[in-house]
Every structure is written in C-alpha cells, then in structure tokens.
Amino acid sequence: MTDLAGIGSVLGAWYDFRDLNNLQRLITEWIADWGPDWLASIITGVLGALGILGVIGPTLLILIWVERKVIARFQQRYGPNRVGPKGLLQPVADAVKLILKEQLAPRAADKLIFFLPPVLVFIPGILIWGVLPFGPRMSVADLNVGVLFLLAVSGTAVLVLFMAGWASNNKYALFGAMRAVAMSISYEVPMVLALLTLVVFSGTMSINGIVQWQQQEDVIFILLFPLSAIAFFFAASAELNRTPADISEAESEIVAGYHTEYSGMRFGLFYAVELGNTLVVSAFIATFFLGGWWLWGLDQWVPSWVILLAKTGAVYFLLIWTRGTLPRLRVDQLMGFCWKALVPATLLFVVVAFVERTLLISEGWDTTVALPIMAVFNIALSLGAVMLFARVARPAPLRRPARIRMAGSDIGGLNAAREVAARREEPQLQVGGD
Amino acid sequence: MTMSDDTRLAMQGTIEALTSGDGSEPVVVNLGPQHPSTHGVFRLKVTLDGEIVQDAEMRIGYLHRSMEKLAEERTYTQNIPFTDRIDYLAAMSNNLAYCLAAEELLGVEVPPRANAIRVMFAELQRVASHAMANGTFINDCGAWHTPLFHMFRDRERVLDMFEMTCGARLTTNYMRIGGVAFDLPDELLPTLEQFLADMPENIANYEALLLENEILHARARGVGVISPEMAINSSLSGPVLRATGVPWDLRKANPYCGYESYEFDVPVGEQGDCFDRFLVRMAEVKESLRILRQVVDTLPDGPYLADLPLHARPEPGESYARVESPRGELGFYLVSDGGPAPYRFHCRPPSLINLSALKEMSIGGTLADAIVTLGSIDIVVGEIDR
Numbered sequence A: 001m002t003d004l005a006g007i008g009s010v011l012g013a014w015y016d017f018r019d020l021n022n023l024q025r026l027i028t029e030w031i032a033d034w035g036p037d038w039l040a041s042i043i044t045g046v047l048g049a050l051g052i053l054g055v056i057g058p059t060l061l062i063l064i065w066v067e068r069k070v071i072a073r074f075q076q077r078y079g080p081n082r083v084g085p086k087g088l089l090q091p092v093a094d095a096v097k098l099i100l101k102e103q104l105a106p107r108a109a110d111k112l113i114f115f116l117p118p119v120l121v122f123i124p125g126i127l128i129w130g131v132l133p134f135g136p137r138m139s140v141a142d143l144n145v146g147v148l149f150l151l152a153v154s155g156t157a158v159l160v161l162f163m164a165g166w167a168s169n170n171k172y173a174l175f176g177a178m179r180a181v182a183m184s185i186s187y188e189v190p191m192v193l194a195l196l197t198l199v200v201f202s203g204t205m206s207i208n209g210i211v212q213w214q215q216q217e218d219v220i221f222i223l224l225f226p227l228s229a230i231a232f233f234f235a236a237s238a239e240l241n242r243t244p245a246d247i248s249e250a251e252s253e254i255v256a257g258y259h260t261e262y263s264g265m266r267f268g269l270f271y272a273v274e275l276g277n278t279l280v281v282s283a284f285i286a287t288f289f290l291g292g293w294w295l296w297g298l299d300q301w302v303p304s305w306v307i308l309l310a311k312t313g314a315v316y317f318l319l320i321w322t323r324g325t326l327p328r329l330r331v332d333q334l335m336g337f338c339w340k341a342l343v344p345a346t347l348l349f350v351v352v353a354f355v356e357r358t359l360l361i362s363e364g365w366d367t368t369v370a371l372p373i374m375a376v377f378n379i380a381l382s383l384g385a386v387m388l389f390a391r392v393a394r395p396a397p398l399r400r401p402a403r404i405r406m407a408g409s410d411i412g413g414l415n416a417a418r419e420v421a422a423r424r425e426e427p428q429l430q431v432g433g434d
Numbered sequence B: 001m002t003m004s005d006d007t008r009l010a011m012q013g014t015i016e017a018l019t020s021g022d023g024s025e026p027v028v029v030n031l032g033p034q035h036p037s038t039h040g041v042f043r044l045k046v047t048l049d050g051e052i053v054q055d056a057e058m059r060i061g062y063l064h065r066s067m068e069k070l071a072e073e074r075t076y077t078q079n080i081p082f083t084d085r086i087d088y089l090a091a092m093s094n095n096l097a098y099c100l101a102a103e104e105l106l107g108v109e110v111p112p113r114a115n116a117i118r119v120m121f122a123e124l125q126r127v128a129s130h131a132m133a134n135g136t137f138i139n140d141c142g143a144w145h146t147p148l149f150h151m152f153r154d155r156e157r158v159l160d161m162f163e164m165t166c167g168a169r170l171t172t173n174y175m176r177i178g179g180v181a182f183d184l185p186d187e188l189l190p191t192l193e194q195f196l197a198d199m200p201e202n203i204a205n206y207e208a209l210l211l212e213n214e215i216l217h218a219r220a221r222g223v224g225v226i227s228p229e230m231a232i233n234s235s236l237s238g239p240v241l242r243a244t245g246v247p248w249d250l251r252k253a254n255p256y257c258g259y260e261s262y263e264f265d266v267p268v269g270e271q272g273d274c275f276d277r278f279l280v281r282m283a284e285v286k287e288s289l290r291i292l293r294q295v296v297d298t299l300p301d302g303p304y305l306a307d308l309p310l311h312a313r314p315e316p317g318e319s320y321a322r323v324e325s326p327r328g329e330l331g332f333y334l335v336s337d338g339g340p341a342p343y344r345f346h347c348r349p350p351s352l353i354n355l356s357a358l359k360e361m362s363i364g365g366t367l368a369d370a371i372v373t374l375g376s377i378d379i380v381v382g383e384i385d386r
Helices: A002-010 A021-034 A037-074 A090-100 A111-115 A122-131 A146-167 A171-202 A207-217 A226-239 A264-289 A304-325 A331-362 A367-392 A414-421 B005-020 B067-073 B080-086 B091-106 B112-140 B146-166 B188-210 B214-220 B228-233 B274-297 B350-355 B358-362 B367-377 B381-385
Strands: A402-406 A429-431 B027-031 B043-049 B052-059 B317-325 B328-336 B344-348
Touching: A021 A037, A037 A090, A037 A122, A037 A264, A037 A304, A090 A264, A111 A146, A122 A146, A122 A264, A146 A171, A146 A207, A146 A264, A171 A207, A171 A226, A171 A331, A171 B027, A207 A264, A226 A264, A226 A304, A226 A331, A226 A367, A264 A304, A331 A367, A402 B274, A414 B228, A429 B274, B027 B367, B043 B367, B052 B358, B052 B367, B067 B080, B067 B344, B080 B091, B080 B381, B091 B112, B091 B317, B091 B328, B112 B146, B112 B188, B112 B274, B112 B367, B146 B188, B188 B274, B214 B274, B214 B367, B274 B367, B328 B350, B350 B367, B350 B381, B358 B367
Parallel strands: none
Antiparallel strands: A402 A429, B027 B043, B043 B052, B317 B328, B328 B344
C-alpha cells in the first residue's frame, strides 16, 4: 500500500512521465500568471504541435526500417542490414538520397498545381494527430466533436492526390487519381458508419470520451462491435492505399499512380505522409476499438502513451502482414465490396447499436450484465452476416470449383480433351467453388 | 497519304465520341516498353473506355538481337550460346531443342547417360521457370512480392545446381551436339536428392497460401478465358493450351531423350482462365519432380558426349526438332547447305505464339485483367524478339 501512496504523491508533478501533459499544464499556469489567456493557449498549442512533429519524424524513420525488415522476413530475406547497426540508418540514407536527387517536372505539367501537392499533403497528415488522445489529458486539442474533425480532415487528403494526378499530365497518374477519388468517396461511407456505431453507443463524439467510455464500462469496442472494427480496418487500409486495396498506386497496373511523375524528395514527401497516415490510422483503430491508452488498469502503472504505442504497433503489424500476404483486388471488386458488403454491414450495426443503447438507457439495464450478453449477440450476428455475404455475394466464376485433371494416356487435340473432360473419376486437384 | 496508327485511333475515337453524343472518347495507354508488368521491354498499347479494354495491340521488337541471322555466320557448336539468350529463363530447354535439331541434321547417336542428364536438366529448368512464372503471376495480381520471393528460393537452388555443373546460372551453354558439355560433378546428386526431399513441403506451403486465397480467385478466375478450339486455332502450346483442357504435351506426344521411359502425367485444366494456367504450372512442377526422382534412380553410366568432330559439316538438308519447353512447343529449324554454318536457323518461340492470343483474351476485361492475363501467359521477351 505504501508503494501505491508513493506513486499517488508524484501524480501530477512535472516529472511524472506517465502523463506528459503535466509539463504543459505547468507552463500554461506559469504563463497565465503574468500573460493573457490567448498567449497561453497559443504557446501550448505550438508546443504540442512541435512535440507531435518531433515524435512523428523519428518514428517514421524507424517505421520505414521496421516495415522493410518485417516484409523482408515474410519474404525470406534479411532486409536492410548494410547502413548502420542492423541497417537502422537505411531510412536516413534513403532520405539523403531523395533530397539530393533531381526534381523533375514533366514539361506539359501544370507547374503550380504540380508543385503544391507534396506540400499540401502534409496538412491533413499532421492535423489529424491533433485530436489523438495519448493519455487521459494528453491531446493537443480535445475537441468535443473529435470524430467529426477526424473524418473531415482525412477526407480532404484525396483532393491533394487528385491535384497531383491531374497536374502531372500523365495517363497513369490520372488513372491513379481517379481511382483514389472513387475509392476515397466510397470507403468513407463505411468508415463513417463504423464510427457512428461507437458514437451512438457511447453517446459522445469526443475521441477521448470514447476511450473513457471503454474504461468506465471495462470493455473494448472490438468485442462489442467486431464487424464494425473489421470494416473500419479494411476501409482504413483502402484509404491508405495499402494492399489488398492499393489500386490507386497499383504498381503492376499503373506504375505508381498519382505520384508516377514525382521524383526526389517530392516523392519522398508523399511516401512519408503515406507512412505517417498508416501510423495514425493504426493509432485511431487502437483508440476506437482497442481501448486507446487504457488497458484494464495497467495505465495506472505504465505511461498511457506507451500503452497506446504498443496497441498502435500491433495494428501496424497487422497492416504490414496483410500487405505482405495478400494480392490486390480489382477496382470494380473493391467498389463492389465496399457498397455491397461493408456499407450494409456497418449500417446494420449502427441500427444494432441504436437499439442496444436505447435498451441500456430506457430499461436501465445493469451494464456489467448486459454488455457481455450484447457482445456475444453482436459477435454471433457478425459471423452470421459474414457467412451470409460469402454465400450470397460470391461472383459467378468463383462458384464453380477449378479442377485439374490428369490426361493419362489421352494425348492429342480436341477429341482427347473431350475424353479427359468426360472422365468420371475425381479430378487430381479441386479448389474453390461453393 | 498514310496515317499513323495513333492518329487513326485518335480520329476513330473522336468520330465515335461525336456520333455517340456523350462527348467521351477512349484513352490510349501505352503499357511499356518500360513498365513494371511487361516482363521486359514489351509494349502493350491498350485502348480503354474507362477501365475496360476495347482494343489491345502488341508492339514487339525492342529486344531484337538478330540471332537468326547471326547464327548463319557461326558453326553449329558456336550457335549453342545463342539459344541460351533466346529464352534466358529456360536456357537448358533451348540448348536441348537446338542440339536435337543439329543432331538430327548430323545423324548423331546420343549416349544414354547424356540423354538422362538432358532430361534431368530440362526438368530442373522447368521447375525453375515455373517458379518464376507463378511468382510473377501472383505479383501481377498485386501481391507484394511475397510468393515470388518464396518461389525464387527454389529457383535459386536449381540455379545453384546449374552453376556447380556447368559454371553458369542463367545462360548455361551446357548441352552439346551429341551430349552434354561436362559430366555431373560429385556433389550434384546429393544436392538434387536434398532438393527433391525439400520440394514437396515447399509446394504444400505455396498451395496452403495461394490455392484457396479468395482474392486470387477473384482476380484470376474467369479472367483471360480462351476456348480450346480458339487455343488450337491460334497454335497455342504449353500450359496456356493445357489450361483449356487440351492434353497436348510433346514429352508424351512426340517423346525425345527417352521421355517415354519415365512415368509422369499431363495435368490439364478446364476453364482456360488465368487461374487454370497457374494451377497447371503448379501441377507440372510436381510431375517434373516425379521425373527427376526417376532420372536420379535410373541414371545410367557411360559416356556423356558422343564422339564427334568439333566442326561437323552436315550433309545438305533440313531438320526440325521440338521440345516441350516450360512455355510450350519450342522448335528449331535448321537448313544445311553442306557448309560449317547453318544456311538457315529458325526458332519457333512458344512465347511469341502464345502472346498472339492476348488480344483475344483481354478485350472486354479491365486493364487490371489484361495485366493478369499477360502475366499468366508467361512471356519471355528475349524469346519473342530473339
């Protein structure tokens, strides 16, 4: 007990690294003593932004290394291991190379609009970090409409991609940009609906509020709404242009999509922002569905931001994993999956969340009893929905199994082909089909 | 006055747009000659309506090295290295086909050990080539190189065996008229045994990863379909033909090098789509391993090269020999006028002829389908252009 009391006494002191907000609060109070209020909020805002930039920059460099190493392990390679210890300096070397490279612009490009996107793309990429709660009081701006802000800011990014694709005056770039726009518009719907489920159920639009709700009710949202979590994960990975949904920069089809014509650090900026977005999306998935900075009381002992980073890392690993394993879907299949599968599924769970929330409030049910029952019900409903989709929405060519037969002694042309096809015996190999 | 194709296409598009009244016109996109998916310097010019391919035009010749003409200046033995460079992913098969043609012209009897070694390396080459074909095919479907690298691991082991036998990995120059250049080194057979022991597990891993992959099914099933009649009429061969269900394999239909004494089967598909081509290749690798097992078990002793003068001068005449290369029917046609060099040296490249069906397969599909179809045909540009 004495230990607990000791920890309690440092809580709130500036050196209590479990909540870095304490430092900022001290500065705010100190400025408020002698200065006007607006100065305090501006200075703390700038400090927060600098803090985020200072964290993201080095994290991105490490993440590039992590992603390349992990992908390399999936592929039975070593990955970067030449520059620095264990290849850790490889991203730095890459960045230096990109900065020194010549920055080409196509002669027919619209110079101003071609120049702007690599810069503009940073704005939503950085802004979005502002509403991410790293701890109970650790967010640059704890907006009461944080979810709305998040969706609005992430939606603007696609405009920049379209500018890049349009200004490049390149057909691949234009294709990539068109695909990016189409996909962003489509996949924002299930994303919004998945978040709406949480907003309806927890009754708050504040991101920190959603985390605190999970803390209060002692449950994480992925257990309550697994299908919404999966839909959000998939929609987010589509927004991020990562395999299996990287159609807007599909290498084997349209070379590099909207950033085909960008070279040197201009490409590097796109790449960095894409990676940063991947990180922030992992962090938001961790926040919304995995409890964010909270982990069943562990946040009393471990700094909350460490918990969030660990969860973010887990989601990020999942994103690398899917990227390293799966092939890419076709454009029409991706759109079809969004509108025919994700939108109905997330919509269903908005309704479910609404009904369950109403039951909780109007009937006054005890949440410790009701929530586990609802979780089991929702998981069963999710499984049912997935199985129904797999049965109903499968495209026609996939309903027949693919068969490989052995020709045996029938060698020849069409007649032999008919002989082999007419055989009664089981084919050598049969895959797929219903 | 002649019009360039581009102008004609553009005019055609404008006219269509004007007459259809919606103000839209098709977009012409050049895939290649520098493009990540064209497997070399090959150019595919597609006319797109949105994402739908309306027309596909293949432009070849970027890798033309005039091999057939150059070969008329060199002796029969000196021509063998050219055949490596025709299909650099299946150098052994090309060596073999050329040597068979030259042997027919010269009337040489090949010793049995040489034949067994030839079968061994031709089948190893098939394993390596199919690993490459299937790996890049999955890549064209959009996977992030993972299956490719796993399959490259197997290919690497095959290339190591080539290296220990003849010193080269890709352009092997191993077969000779009347046999092979060197006898097997001592360490080859243990390495091959180990390879044969490891491969079933590796193949099982690939199958576990890929065969039931829903995304791969969605991308490759019902894509790039060609009917057996059309395939035969287009003179297709190899896995592309067998995927349509036609059981045509030269190792069975017209055995050479003693293939008739080995037990193996010819896998055929049903639908003739990209996925069937992939499955046929997977099954063929297993059959190749079966043949390799038998070759190792029954490897005869004796000379590995027939006794033959280095600069043989065949009688005037002509010969055509064909083998089942990993890509299909690979034939060499030689004409001799009695001199030290062939009067005519012609290659029937399976890639070129299989590629001719790409237009048929890809029109009406999307751009992404055309890429997957191109990957499933498994072209080698060196062989197309020679």
